[in-house]
Amino acid sequence: MIFNSFNFIVLFPLIFLLYYVIPAKKCKARNMFLLLVSYLLYLQWKPVYALLLLGVTAVTYYSSLLIEKGKRPKRILTAGVLLTLLPLAFFKYFSFINDSISNALSVVGLNFHLQGLNWAIPIGISFFTFQALGYLWDVYYKRQGAENDFLTYALFVSFFPSILSGPINKASLVIPQLKSLRPYFDYYKAVEGLKMLLWGMFMKVVVADRVALYVDTVLPNYMSYTGTSCFVASLFYTVQIYADFAGYSLMAIGVGKVLGFELTENFRRPYFAVSVTDFWHRWHISLSTWLKDYVYIPMGGSRCSKLRNYWNIFVTFLVSGIWHGANWTFIVWGCLHGICQIIEKILGQQKCNYGWLGKTIKIVITFLIVNFAWIFFRMPTLTDACCVITRIFDPSLPLTVYIDLINLPFTIFGVGTLLLKDLIDEFAPNRFSLMNNPSMCIRWATYVLILVMIMITGVFGADQFIYANF
Amino acid sequence: MGSITKRIDIGGTGRNNYICDKMTDDVLIFGSSRAEHHYNAQMISDSLGVSCYNAGEGGCGIILAYGRLLMILERCTPKTIIYEVTPRYDYLYGDDNHQYLGRLKQKYDRFGVDSIFWSVDPSERYKMISRMYRHNSSFLQNLIVYFFRMSTDTGVKGFRPYYEEMDTMKIKGSKKLYDSKEGYVYDSLKIHYIDKFLKKTKSMKLVFVVSPVWYGQDTLVLEPIKQICKKRNTYIIDFSNSPKYVHHNEYFKDGVHLNARGADEFTKDLIIELKKRKVFE
Numbered sequence: 001m002i003f004n005s006f007n008f009i010v011l012f013p014l015i016f017l018l019y020y021v022i023p024a025k026k027c028k029a030r031n032m033f034l035l036l037v038s039y040l041l042y043l044q045w046k047p048v049y050a051l052l053l054l055g056v057t058a059v060t061y062y063s064s065l066l067i068e069k070g071k072r073p074k075r076i077l078t079a080g081v082l083l084t085l086l087p088l089a090f091f092k093y094f095s096f097i098n099d100s101i102s103n104a105l106s107v108v109g110l111n112f113h114l115q116g117l118n119w120a121i122p123i124g125i126s127f128f129t130f131q132a133l134g135y136l137w138d139v140y141y142k143r144q145g146a147e148n149d150f151l152t153y154a155l156f157v158s159f160f161p162s163i164l165s166g167p168i169n170k171a172s173l174v175i176p177q178l179k180s181l182r183p184y185f186d187y188y189k190a191v192e193g194l195k196m197l198l199w200g201m202f203m204k205v206v207v208a209d210r211v212a213l214y215v216d217t218v219l220p221n222y223m224s225y226t227g228t229s230c231f232v233a234s235l236f237y238t239v240q241i242y243a244d245f246a247g248y249s250l251m252a253i254g255v256g257k258v259l260g261f262e263l264t265e266n267f268r269r270p271y272f273a274v275s276v277t278d279f280w281h282r283w284h285i286s287l288s289t290w291l292k293d294y295v296y297i298p299m300g301g302s303r304c305s306k307l308r309n310y311w312n313i314f315v316t317f318l319v320s321g322i323w324h325g326a327n328w329t330f331i332v333w334g335c336l337h338g339i340c341q342i343i344e345k346i347l348g349q350q351k352c353n354y355g356w357l358g359k360t361i362k363i364v365i366t367f368l369i370v371n372f373a374w375i376f377f378r379m380p381t382l383t384d385a386c387c388v389i390t391r392i393f394d395p396s397l398p399l400t401v402y403i404d405l406i407n408l409p410f411t412i413f414g415v416g417t418l419l420l421k422d423l424i425d426e427f428a429p430n431r432f433s434l435m436n437n438p439s440m441c442i443r444w445a446t447y448v449l450i451l452v453m454i455m456i457t458g459v460f461g462a463d464q465f466i467y468a469n470f
Numbered sequence: 471m472g473s474i475t476k477r478i479d480i481g482g483t484g485r486n487n488y489i490c491d492k493m494t495d496d497v498l499i500f501g502s503s504r505a506e507h508h509y510n511a512q513m514i515s516d517s518l519g520v521s522c523y524n525a526g527e528g529g530c531g532i533i534l535a536y537g538r539l540l541m542i543l544e545r546c547t548p549k550t551i552i553y554e555v556t557p558r559y560d561y562l563y564g565d566d567n568h569q570y571l572g573r574l575k576q577k578y579d580r581f582g583v584d585s586i587f588w589s590v591d592p593s594e595r596y597k598m599i600s601r602m603y604r605h606n607s608s609f610l611q612n613l614i615v616y617f618f619r620m621s622t623d624t625g626v627k628g629f630r631p632y633y634e635e636m637d638t639m640k641i642k643g644s645k646k647l648y649d650s651k652e653g654y655v656y657d658s659l660k661i662h663y664i665d666k667f668l669k670k671t672k673s674m675k676l677v678f679v680v681s682p683v684w685y686g687q688d689t690l691v692l693e694p695i696k697q698i699c700k701k702r703n704t705y706i707i708d709f710s711n712s713p714k715y716v717h718h719n720e721y722f723k724d725g726v727h728l729n730a731r732g733a734d735e736f737t738k739d740l741i742i743e744l745k746k747r748k749v750f751e
Contacts, residue, residue: 006593224640409610455602456609460568 096326167286193257203247205458481621501554503528511627524628531559682715
């Protein structure tokens with residue numbers, strides 16, 4: 001369910017109330033209720049795809065039990081992984097592989113093309129597939145015992161706050177919480193969760209959806225705009241994707257907290273990273289942890305030769321690119337991030353060993369690199385991405401910038417507020433705390449102000465979250 | 471905020487207030503930005519001896535037009551309505567219909583307007599309980615306009631011409647606008663509001679017009695309107711493929727909008743056509 005939708009605002013208090021009607025002692029009943037809600041919300045979209053979710057759950061559940069029994073665990077793991085990946089490969093990558101092969105064949109004069117699929121990709125498939133695969137590998141590497149209770153495991157895979165766009169939770173974090181006797185109502189956690197929900201909503205509707213108006217005007221029609229406008233649009237897209245995805249993650253974690261759960265932290269002010277390597281310690285943390293644990297380390301990680309280590313980094317980010325989407329643009333985006341990190345490793349520039357000026361310069365350089373890579377992420381084809389980049393660097397184009405006067409004040413307000421909050425959180429976390437201020441007046445004034453800002457400057461009726469497409 | 475918005479008499483909000491609360495002209499022009507920037511209402515008034523107002527609105531179509539018509543009919547009945555047809559906004563499927571509600575938000579309490587919101591999105595019924603939401607994305611402009619009298623041009627009788635020359639960067643190829651090869655999908659809600667609009671304008675003369683397009687336009691896209699004209703026994707005057715305008719940079723600001731020169735030229739041509747068809751007799 002989209003957290004900034006009206007349905008959510010109506011349904012969530014109802015879910016919350018019903019959940020807390022069930023006594024804390026009846027942990028299983030509470031889990032059953034959450035499982036039911038998770039599946040009902042998933043069914044809302046395309047009912048038949050709930051079968052895929054159930055299928056992935058069943059395959060990983062039984063595979064993990066068989067792996068733990070210890071008879072040919074590697075074979076079971078391989079079969080389990082392949083079966084789990086099958087729906088993802090089929091729905092997300094079939095058309096891409098099919099098109100790529102037929103394009104390659106047409107170069108040598110062979111015309112072969114299978115009928116393409118025109119089916120919608122099951123929502124959140126990349127997230128729940130990776131979460132289930134992570135669990136399977138954890139059981140195989142004996143980091144986690146196989147879960148015997150199917151309902152608990154099914155809830156772990158389908159937990160409604162995180163199924164759509166993550167975070168990709170680790171079984172070791174969530175399953176113990178599901179199995180333990182949770183307190184009836186954790187007031188402080190719930191308040192913390194509501195604050196996250198409020199700020200996440202602000203990031204989504206006030207910042208992300210507002211800058212999206214500019215991005216969606218300029219980038220799809222880049223030929224009609226100057227290079228400077230394209231550059232501004234790319235900067236706005238960089239803001240948009242952060243506010244959109246980090247906003248969603250905050251809301252997901254917030255909803256989890258209101259229900260008494262702790263989910264994985266997903267963002268830590270990524271645009272203050274001093275290197276691309278540092279960026280990945282702050283951006284989509286749950287995915288980078290997953291890739292580190294299940295791709296990078298099994299390949300040898302950094303405990304191998306330098307060359308092999310560089311190769312491992314490259315492959316990890318290639319997988320990251322492929323995970324994001326079935327398009328060459330995502331692959332190039334992933335490769336760019338991989339190559340940048342290899343260069344940083346060679347030059348010893350992964351961390352910042354300079355003073356504040358050096359740090360500022362490194363933050364700006366990293367931001368520009370990440371911004372450059374986002375162009376590939378945003379544009380529909382490699383040709384389009386290259387054309388946008390060419391326009392940005394074309395000196396013959398005028399230096400005028402397209403300005404949307406109606407949206408400009410709201411954009412400045414939204415982006416400025418987000419930047420200010422992130423600056424404070426990054427460099428002076430214990431000062432100027434408004435939402436956590438000891439004074440009740442200041443705290444409540446902040447809540448009300450954010451709510452009012454959402455109501456009067458938010459963009460409503462916008463499309464869903466960017467990462468819900470992955 | 472509501473009372474401030476009501477008192478604004480300049481800029482886009484002032485124009486909206488005038489159309490919804492005060493306008494009593496004989497001839498009304500409805501449609502999108504192509505209506506707003508193409509029809510010189512003063513020229514129509516002077517040439518035909520009738521009072522005329524341009525009630526077109528950028529990025530809007532039949533849903534807003536119907537809402538505005540309801541409010542106008544509360545106080546007067548126009549004699550003639552000229553409707554600039556923009557298929558994308560008037561009957562084709564594709565855009566999020568929420569976008570047409572912006573100018574109606576502040577008029578939500580007026581008779582019949584609320585039901586337009588509910589038909590676009592039932593949850594709007596609950597969102598609109600919040601008075602703040604009614605000023606979403608517009609409160610800042612309205613405050614600036616009210617206190618500092620800073621605003622965009624209100625236009626002459628609602629007509630807001632573009633004075634810029636053709637920006638060739640905005641031209642994407644030379645293919646005609648709309649492509650029937652992919653087939654046209656119609657938006658049932660927009661069609662519903664076309665029907666309602668037709669019913670409300672039964673006692674008036676209604677003329678559909680398609681103003682010039684630099685690219686030219688696929689004629690098949692106008693089929694639904696042509697059928698309505700047959701049923702209603704009214705006209706559609708189509709300038710979209712007129713050789714006088716197609717690919718003539720001097721008349722355009724971009725591929726779909728005429729500049730001031732083009733708008734005046736087109737209005738002259740339209741007046742000749744209206745006279746020929748004896749619309750005002």
